[in-house]
Amino acid sequence: MIKKNLRLDVENFPRGAKTAASTEYFSVKTAVNNLSFNRVGVLISTKVNPSAVKRNALKRIIMDYFRGMPNFTKPGKGTDILIILKPKSGSLPKEEFYSILKKYVSTV
Numbered sequence: 001m002i003k004k005n006l007r008l009d010v011e012n013f014p015r016g017a018k019t020a021a022s023t024e025y026f027s028v029k030t031a032v033n034n035l036s037f038n039r040v041g042v043l044i045s046t047k048v049n050p051s052a053v054k055r056n057a058l059k060r061i062i063m064d065y066f067r068g069m070p071n072f073t074k075p076g077k078g079t080d081i082l083i084i085l086k087p088k089s090g091s092l093p094k095e096e097f098y099s100i101l102k103k104y105v106s107t108v
Helices: 052-067 089-090 095-104
Strands: 018-020 028-031 039-043 079-085
Touching: 018 095, 028 095, 039 052, 052 089, 052 095, 079 095
Parallel strands: 039 079
Antiparallel strands: 018 028, 028 079
């Protein structure tokens, strides 16, 4: 998991944020924050997987991905990133999920 201050509370994410990338598995929304660091939030509905254990496992996979990114934790201009998983993403293996996430989040 990443540090608590780098996690974004999904309820506080701005409603009018722009969609930076969208695939059949997830959407990535971004918004500038007034902080000097980036934050990430994950939104997973029960349509992705009805089991809370599996939804939390998907959330941990995404948070671990961001923890390993060297540019994410560097101080600078702050950005809020919201990842919204779509129902198809529940069936993806971890390695394939990482590769798709890397392709679309690196542009943010």
